[in-house]
Amino acid sequence: MQIYEYKGYTIYPAPHFVLGSNCWMIELIIKNKNVIKKYDDINFFTTKGEAVFHSIVYGKKLIDDGIVFLNQA
Numbered sequence: 001m002q003i004y005e006y007k008g009y010t011i012y013p014a015p016h017f018v019l020g021s022n023c024w025m026i027e028l029i030i031k032n033k034n035v036i037k038k039y040d041d042i043n044f045f046t047t048k049g050e051a052v053f054h055s056i057v058y059g060k061k062l063i064d065d066g067i068v069f070l071n072q073a
Contacts, residue, residue: 004056008032009068011059015051018044024051028059030068037068 004011012029023044030037041058045051062068 002052004059006060007063009059009063011056011063013052013055013059015045015048015055016040017048022046024048026051026055026058028055030059030062032068 002013004013010031012031014027014029015024016027017023018025021044023046026041026043026045028039030039039059039062043054043058045054
């Protein structure tokens, strides 16, 4: 599994293949210390490599926008 470190977070891209569409969907896990959250997006890509790249970009945007862990107790 690929990982990407960014601003103290670890992004684990894990794109999902959508059966019947021959496309990959963004899916990722972001971890900070002991907190882990899963995120996905409805953008579709023709290759797994594209989906991995865009999963990382999406994860960085979530972190930069402060969306990650906002609803954490």
